[in-house]
Amino acid sequence: MPLLQIDHMTHFFGGLRAVHDFNLEVVPGQVRGLIGPNGAGKTTIFNLITGIYSPTEGTINLEGDNLVGLYPHQIAAKGLARTFQNLRLWRHMTVLEHVKQARYSKLKYGLIGAFFGTPRRQREEEQSDRIARELLELVGISHLADQVVTNLPYGAQRRVELARALAIEPKILFLDEPTAGMNPEELDQMMDIIRQVHNELGMAIYLIEHRMKVVMELCQVIQTLVFGEVIAEGTPDEIRKDPAVIDAYLGKEVEF
Amino acid sequence: MAATNNNSSPVRRRISQIFARIREPVSGAPLLGWLLGALVAVILEQLIGLSLARMLGMSRIPALFGIVIVLQKPSLIPSVILYDLLIYVLPTYIIAWLSTAFANWSAAKLLNFNKWVAVLVHIVLIYAVLHIWCDVSDYRLLVVRLILVAIIITASLNVINGYMGEFSCSHPGFIALGAYMASVLTVGLFVDDNFYGPALLPTNLGHFLFPVILILGGVVAALGSIIVAVPSFKTRGDYLAIISLAFMFMVKSLFENLEFVGGARGLGGQPDWATLPVVFSWTILSIWIINNFVRSTFGKSLNAVRDDEIAANAMTVNTRRTKMTAFLFGAFWAGVAGGLFAHVIRYVNPSTFGIQMLAEVLAMVYFGGLNSIQGSIVGAFSINLLSEALRPLEIYKWLIIPLLLILVMIYRPTGLISFTEFDFMNMIQPKRKTKEEVEYAAAAD
Numbered sequence: 001m002p003l004l005q006i007d008h009m010t011h012f013f014g015g016l017r018a019v020h021d022f023n024l025e026v027v028p029g030q031v032r033g034l035i036g037p038n039g040a041g042k043t044t045i046f047n048l049i050t051g052i053y054s055p056t057e058g059t060i061n062l063e064g065d066n067l068v069g070l071y072p073h074q075i076a077a078k079g080l081a082r083t084f085q086n087l088r089l090w091r092h093m094t095v096l097e098h099v100k101q102a103r104y105s106k107l108k109y110g111l112i113g114a115f116f117g118t119p120r121r122q123r124e125e126e127q128s129d130r131i132a133r134e135l136l137e138l139v140g141i142s143h144l145a146d147q148v149v150t151n152l153p154y155g156a157q158r159r160v161e162l163a164r165a166l167a168i169e170p171k172i173l174f175l176d177e178p179t180a181g182m183n184p185e186e187l188d189q190m191m192d193i194i195r196q197v198h199n200e201l202g203m204a205i206y207l208i209e210h211r212m213k214v215v216m217e218l219c220q221v222i223q224t225l226v227f228g229e230v231i232a233e234g235t236p237d238e239i240r241k242d243p244a245v246i247d248a249y250l251g252k253e254v255e256f
Numbered sequence: 257m258a259a260t261n262n263n264s265s266p267v268r269r270r271i272s273q274i275f276a277r278i279r280e281p282v283s284g285a286p287l288l289g290w291l292l293g294a295l296v297a298v299i300l301e302q303l304i305g306l307s308l309a310r311m312l313g314m315s316r317i318p319a320l321f322g323i324v325i326v327l328q329k330p331s332l333i334p335s336v337i338l339y340d341l342l343i344y345v346l347p348t349y350i351i352a353w354l355s356t357a358f359a360n361w362s363a364a365k366l367l368n369f370n371k372w373v374a375v376l377v378h379i380v381l382i383y384a385v386l387h388i389w390c391d392v393s394d395y396r397l398l399v400v401r402l403i404l405v406a407i408i409i410t411a412s413l414n415v416i417n418g419y420m421g422e423f424s425c426s427h428p429g430f431i432a433l434g435a436y437m438a439s440v441l442t443v444g445l446f447v448d449d450n451f452y453g454p455a456l457l458p459t460n461l462g463h464f465l466f467p468v469i470l471i472l473g474g475v476v477a478a479l480g481s482i483i484v485a486v487p488s489f490k491t492r493g494d495y496l497a498i499i500s501l502a503f504m505f506m507v508k509s510l511f512e513n514l515e516f517v518g519g520a521r522g523l524g525g526q527p528d529w530a531t532l533p534v535v536f537s538w539t540i541l542s543i544w545i546i547n548n549f550v551r552s553t554f555g556k557s558l559n560a561v562r563d564d565e566i567a568a569n570a571m572t573v574n575t576r577r578t579k580m581t582a583f584l585f586g587a588f589w590a591g592v593a594g595g596l597f598a599h600v601i602r603y604v605n606p607s608t609f610g611i612q613m614l615a616e617v618l619a620m621v622y623f624g625g626l627n628s629i630q631g632s633i634v635g636a637f638s639i640n641l642l643s644e645a646l647r648p649l650e651i652y653k654w655l656i657i658p659l660l661l662i663l664v665m666i667y668r669p670t671g672l673i674s675f676t677e678f679d680f681m682n683m684i685q686p687k688r689k690t691k692e693e694v695e696y697a698a699a700a701d
């Protein structure tokens with residue numbers, strides 16, 4: 001049984017059809033990629049799945065639960081974590097606070113605990129502190145735990161976003177262009193981290209990328225989206241050879 | 257900020273050197289030492305303050321460090337400065353310096369014994385200092401109680417405007433709701449007066465029920481805040497500011513037109529139950545709870561909502577619940593503070609809770625510092641003191657306070673002390689100079 005199943009999802013922005021008849025099945029532990037030219041609707045699909053938009057038509061099911069109509073925080077709490085194409089960090093908070101914040105739905109001490117500092121709160125905060133530090137260790141920025149995020153270099157900020165998403169304990173991790181704006185060296189590091197995260201935590205990963213290197217090396221299945229429609233789906237080799245994909249996105253090699 | 261920080265200027269460097277030299281002997285003094293010093297200073301004032309003041313040409317002890325005298329009789333400025341130095345600064349400094357070793361030792365002992373006892377000892381010391389200081393004049397007592405109430409108001413508004421970053425203007429409305437609720441209950445139930453008739457319950461019972469009455473005032477204010485909180489789900493920024501401003505005027509005109517609570521004439525005759533210990537305890541309690549809240553992950557989600565709401569939502573933070581909590585919580589404490597305020601002044605009038613009070617509370621929050629408990633305390637203290645000092649200027653003081661605010665906004669856009677964590681446990685720790693510090697000081701000389 002697939003973890004996430006999306007059937008016939010269509011979305012309109014006013015009269016503009018942004019996504020048309022999108023289908024997706026993610027099985028546990030799978031790494032999937034979504035590629036396509038700018039404006040094809042890739043981020044819109046992420047926003048639809050994570051509840052920022054509600055699809056005009058179609059169904060989204062996570063392990064049999066319908067996700068359409070839920071608030072983004074409810075969907076996230078069910079185990080769909082995401083990162084953002086343009087970093088969305090909280091500029092006055094430290095790295096550790098970022099990761100701990102994403103444990104919000106796991107905390108059970110409630111407002112009474114928050115107001116009066118009960119032992120239970122102490123226990124749960126300590127636990128989330130420990131988990132957060134482990135995750136920072138995993139993405140390799142544990143030495144930056146007490147820094148305010150705005151002081152960090154770009155590559156480290158990307159890792160904060162990743163660690164924050166991992167703190168949700170996701171079943172599926174949605175990465176929206178995780179290597180955007182990185183130099184080749186940072187890119188290799190990021191790919192290593194994604195591989196490591198996948199190996200250690202074993203969740204499914206669904207990522208949007210423009211860099212073919214990342215997609216081809218990491219993903220088991222790739223979809224190509226053009227003008228809101230999937231024109232091809234398959235293994236990296238199949239996608240590389242698909243004439244429709246070459247025509248619409250990858251481009252032909254020109255021989256002189 | 258950086259543009260004005262001209263560190264290379266020789267005068268500035270000289271001044272900072274002098275300050276460093278003055279600070280050097282007391283750099284190891286813990287909070288306990290400073291409190292002991294302050295205690296000695298206020299006792300000293302009781303003993304020799306009056307004769308010293310007369311010697312310096314003043315008719316009585318300057319009530320608020322002499323800042324009121326300064327504008328009335330500028331010729332007394334040197335006397336005032338000398339008085340403050342001799343009575344407050346020098347004794348505090350000397351005792352803090354002499355007691356460094358003893359204070360560090362006892363602070364460490366206390367903390368080892370039990371951290372709550374240590375906290376309690378410090379709070380009792382702070383109270384003792386305030387109590388003895390206020391013993392000198394009723395004016396002082398009134399101002400101190402108003403400042404303590406203002407601290408609750410500022411900290412609670414900081415939850416909404418600072419920690420959550422919404423620009424809410426409705427705080428005077430919440431204060432009014434609390435003030436009227438508490439006043440109606442105390443005047444109506446426990447006091448013989450010609451508005452509500454004879455007391456229904458024995459007055460002595462009122463002393464015990466006063467906390468309950470204040471909490472009821474807070475609850476009413478919190479209920480009222482739902483009117484502002486619900487629109488905040490959809491709107492932010494300017495629109496919410498307008499909605500909250502409208503709420504403030506709604507509450508004001510509601511009380512102006514309710515004959516049941518005295519209408520525009522106001523409601524007087526509240527019993528004198530908001531004594532210094534009562535107000536002080538409520539201030540400590542409110543700071544403790546507010547600080548607990550803003551340091552928890554639930555409180556931190558206010559910051560997440562402020563800095564990026566979409567990201568907060570995507571990271572499982574229930575943003576609606578967060579906003580609702582912040583408004584209810586802030587309004588609750590504003591209501592409690594309103595009840596205390598009414599019983600400090602012992603008279604409430606709808607016109608008190610208007611645009612001028614709004615300007616004052618906003619000034620306290622933005623002057624003191626956003627997202628900071630220390631900032632709230634500093635803001636409430638300094639704006640209130642300033643407002644008292646400028647009282648001789650009457651309405652013109654409202655030229656000076658906004659000017660000061662403009663300067664703060666230019667040089668420190670988020671206020672004097674902003675974006676800090678208030679950790680009392682950390683403040684009362686004994687201070688021991690580390691080896692590195694000693695070596696560094698030696699090298700600096």
